Amino acid sequence: MKVTMTVNGKSMSAETEGRTLLSSFLREGLGLTGTHVGCDTTQCGACTVHVDGEPVKSCTVLAQDVAGKSVTTIEGMANKDGSLSVLQQAFQTHHGLQCGFCTPGMVMASAALLNENPHPT
Structure with a gap:
């Protein structure tokens, strides 16, 4: 089946099986490996x-x-010019990376928190 969605502001489509998880679709179907x-x-x-x-x-x-x-991935968090967003830069500046494998998920969760509460304590 063909699946179409807006990813990081762009309409994207790929053929996939009905049982394909969104994570696999993004990585393997659309090449967004973040x-x-x-x-x-x-x-x-x-x-x-x-x-x-x-x-x-x-x-x-x-x-x-x-x-x-509409789907936003870690690739969609960067500024238009490709530089790190303020949140991404804060993770780098304050060493919130560890090995970096889970960092994209932490950045996405943090962005959601800040959308709900721009000034958490």
Whole structure:
């Protein structure tokens, strides 16, 4: 089946099976490899993306269920010129990276938090 969605502001499509997870669709179908799958049990959050502005663990959602929706991945968090966003830069500046594998999910979860509460304590 062909699945079409808006990813990082661009309409994107790819052929996929109905059982394909959004995380796999983004990585393998669309070549956006910033979204990582860390645990395969939906507990770690490394695969977090935003679907219509809400944080979603992409390893728990079928790509076909996101058809027609808007998805933001870690690649979409950068500034238009490709430089790091303020949030991404803060992670780098304050060494919030560890090995870096789960960092995209942490950035996406942090962005969702800041959208809800711009001044957390």
